[in-house]
Amino acid sequence: xxxxxxxxxxxxxxxxxxxxxxxxxxxxGAGDVYGYLGPNGAGKTTSLRMLLGLIRPDExxxxxxxxxxxxxxxxxxxxxxGFVEAPRFYPYLTGRRNLELVAALDGDGATGRxxxxxxxxxxSARAKDRVGGYSHGMRQRLGIAGALLRDPKLLLLxxxxxxxxxxxxxxxxxxxxxxxxxxxxxxxxxxxxxxVEELCDRVAIVRxxxxxxxxxxxxxxxxxxxxxxxxxxxxxxxAAIAAERPGIGDVRFADGGLALSGSEEAAAALSIAxxxxxxxxxxxxxxxxxxxxxxxxxxxxxxxxxVAAGEPSPREEAVR
Amino acid sequence: xxxxxxxxxxxxxHRPGVGTVYxxxxxxxxxxxxxxLGFAAAMVVPIIFVVALLADSGGGGPEDVPFGxxxxxxxxxxxxxxxxxxxxxxxPLITALVGGDIVATEDQNGTLxxxxxxxxxxxxVFAGKTLAAxxxxxxxxxxxxxxxLLLGGLAFGFDPVTLLxxxxxxxxxxxxxxxxxxxxxxxxxxxxxxxxxxxxxxxRNSAAAVVGALMTSLMMQVLGAVSALNFLDPYLLSTxxxxxQGLLREPIDxxxxxxxxxxxxxxxxxxxxxxxxxxxxxxxxxG
Numbered sequence: 068x069x070x071x072x073x074x075x076x077x078x079x080x081x082x083x084x085x086x087x088x089x090x091x092x093x094x095x096g097a098g099d100v101y102g103y104l105g106p107n108g109a110g111k112t113t114s115l116r117m118l119l120g121l122i123r124p125d126e127x128x129x130x131x132x133x134x135x136x137x138x139x140x141x142x143x144x145x146x147x148x149g150f151v152e153a154p155r156f157y158p159y160l161t162g163r164r165n166l167e168l169v170a171a172l173d174g175d176g177a178t179g180r181x182x183x184x185x186x187x188x189x190x191s192a193r194a195k196d197r198v199g200g201y202s203h204g205m206r207q208r209l210g211i212a213g214a215l216l217r218d219p220k221l222l223l224l225x226x227x228x229x230x231x232x233x234x235x236x237x238x239x240x241x242x243x244x245x246x247x248x249x250x251x252x253x254x255x256x257x258x259x260x261x262x263v264e265e266l267c268d269r270v271a272i273v274r275x276x277x278x279x280x281x282x283x284x285x286x287x288x289x290x291x292x293x294x295x296x297x298x299x300x301x302x303x304x305x306a307a308i309a310a311e312r313p314g315i316g317d318v319r320f321a322d323g324g325l326a327l328s329g330s331e332e333a334a335a336a337l338s339i340a341x342x343x344x345x346x347x348x349x350x351x352x353x354x355x356x357x358x359x360x361x362x363x364x365x366x367x368x369x370x371x372x373x374v375a376a377g378e379p380s381p382r383e384e385a386v387r
Numbered sequence: 388x389x390x391x392x393x394x395x396x397x398x399x400x401h402r403p404g405v406g407t408v409y410x411x412x413x414x415x416x417x418x419x420x421x422x423x424l425g426f427a428a429a430m431v432v433p434i435i436f437v438v439a440l441l442a443d444s445g446g447g448g449p450e451d452v453p454f455g456x457x458x459x460x461x462x463x464x465x466x467x468x469x470x471x472x473x474x475x476x477x478x479p480l481i482t483a484l485v486g487g488d489i490v491a492t493e494d495q496n497g498t499l500x501x502x503x504x505x506x507x508x509x510x511x512v513f514a515g516k517t518l519a520a521x522x523x524x525x526x527x528x529x530x531x532x533x534x535x536l537l538l539g540g541l542a543f544g545f546d547p548v549t550l551l552x553x554x555x556x557x558x559x560x561x562x563x564x565x566x567x568x569x570x571x572x573x574x575x576x577x578x579x580x581x582x583x584x585x586x587x588x589x590x591r592n593s594a595a596a597v598v599g600a601l602m603t604s605l606m607m608q609v610l611g612a613v614s615a616l617n618f619l620d621p622y623l624l625s626t627x628x629x630x631x632q633g634l635l636r637e638p639i640d641x642x643x644x645x646x647x648x649x650x651x652x653x654x655x656x657x658x659x660x661x662x663x664x665x666x667x668x669x670x671x672x673x674g
Contacts, residue, residue: 069395070395113672116500116670116671116672119500119504120503120504121500121503121504121670121671121672122670122671122672123668123670132395132396133395134395140508140509141505141506141507141508141509142398144504144505144506145395145396145397145398145506146395146396146397146398147396148504149504150500150501150504151500151504152497153497154501155496155497155498155500155501156498156501157415157418157498159418159419160414160415160418164414164418168411168414168415168502169501169502169505171403171407171410171411172403172407172408172411172502172505172506172507173403173505173506174398174400174401174402174403174407174506175398175399175400175401175402175506176400213501217505217506220396
């Protein structure tokens with residue numbers, strides 16, 4: 068049987084009147100490092116719980132390699148590992164003993180991978196200490212080690228760097244990168260833009276339970292090409308002239324100047340027109356939005372959810 | 388879009404089952420101090436009883452409980468008196484401490500999601516936990532009775548014991564009957580463990596489950612004490628803690644023993660069925 072590592076269709080989860088996950092579709096292909104990006108409370112963790120079969124969707128289906136955990140039970144998780152929220156272990160057992168426990172519940176020779184997993188997350192030296200004495204970062208790494216015992220083809224990680232110090236975050240990202248380079252498909256839930264930009268090739272951005280963008284990260288970032296930042300000696304007159312120029316659109320005041328969209332030719336013609344009008348150009352620079360800017364546009368737009376990549380934020384003052 | 392696809396990974400070799408879960412539940416119990424506190428509590432009560440009898444050298448024994456008048460004649464009477472005492476709160480409490488805790492604590496601490504995302508089915512996890520809770524209850528009961536027998540024998544001698552029917556039996560026969568009585572006593576203990584497991588699963592709160600199970604035990608004892616509700620008595624789980632007394636007669640009175648077994652089963656089976664149904668279908672979002 069061949070199937071995408073993750074395929075979710077129409078996932079809905081409600082808690083009373085609150086719709087935590089609202090008709091979410093996700094497709095994660097083999098080898099993807101897929102960022103599941105959204106602010107706190109957007110429904111990321113709830114989605115991951117549904118994917119792992121920990122909670123039941125009210126509507127929709129979630130399949131891992133074509134298998135539904137609610138139908139096939141634990142067999143649907145073969146080759147799948149990860150953790151939701153912080154990984155949790157038994158504080159009164161040592162790190163190694165905790166791994167022995169989860170390895171026993173994994174079967175398939177997982178016990179034989181404990182040493183290697185501890186080495187990978189650099190916890191071998193503390194393996195004989197009780198987990199109750201571990202730092203947050205050490206528990207996160209133990210969570211990764213626990214996931215690696217399953218020899219996963221798909222790894223689901225829910226905000227793995229949350230609560231880590233900068234060095235811990237860097238190490239965790241390097242580890243995820245290394246695992247992805249080994250061919251493991253990774254679904255990384257995060258609200259950290261830099262992390263997603265650094266690690267992921269595809270993203271889904273969620274807002275109040277809904278996916279507002281799903282696709283290639285590169286395509287998302289390049290969707291904002293053709294935008295310019297303009298600073299002049301008279302921004303008010305320049306805005307009026309720009310608004311009248313053919314090929315120039317979406318003119319607004321932003322970042323101490325003007326933001327506008329248009330082709331290179333239109334931008335060149337505008338610069339001539341401004342010069343002819345006696346307006347000096349201090350700067351005219353192409354501007355590609357960062358993931359963070361796009362994220363805020365998408366996740367802080369109006370409640371109808373119609374804000375999409377490249378569309379203006381309501382926070383910005385439009386000229387027309 | 389068309390996603391890249393992979394052959395679905397499949398677990399090769401031995402797949403873990405109930406036995407694996409059970410073994411690791413025992414490992415977890417062995418690693419927790421609370422486990423040993425329960426064992427200690429089960430041993431302390433017979434110790435206190437024997438010490439109190441030795442300290443009161445001129446007194447008799449507790450006359451209002453079966454075998455109470457024989458405690459100074461033979462140590463074999465000590466565990467039997469302890470069984471009567473233990474039914475009131477000690478054994479239900481210790482049973483509830485683990486039964487009420489074994490699912491709820493994992494839910495509260497978030498470790499339930501750790502084990503439910505491995506290669507075992509939910510029902511297997513529940514079955515392993517149930518077996519571990521019952522094993523704990525059986526060990527507690529064995530320690531309770533064993534301590535009473537050992538200390539009673541050392542203090543008052545391993546002499547023949549007079550049964551409730553007035554027949555005197557040899558020491559060996561008496562010890563065998565104590566073993567059988569303990570097994571009979573175990574059936575309502577299993578019933579209480581099942582109630583505790585159900586509360587543990589449904590409430591997801593360890594304290595609520597432990598207190599709830601204990602309150603259930605006390606409530607049944609209150610119901611049993613109300614004369615207007617005497618018709619309920621044969622069907623109360625608390626009443627079945629006295630069923631073992633049928634074994635301590637010559638000839639054996641099997642009626643209370645058999646009733647104790649089926650009444651206990653009538654409590655335990657629906658509770659366990661309800662608990663596993665909830666456990667298999669529930670959302671695991673704690674921790």
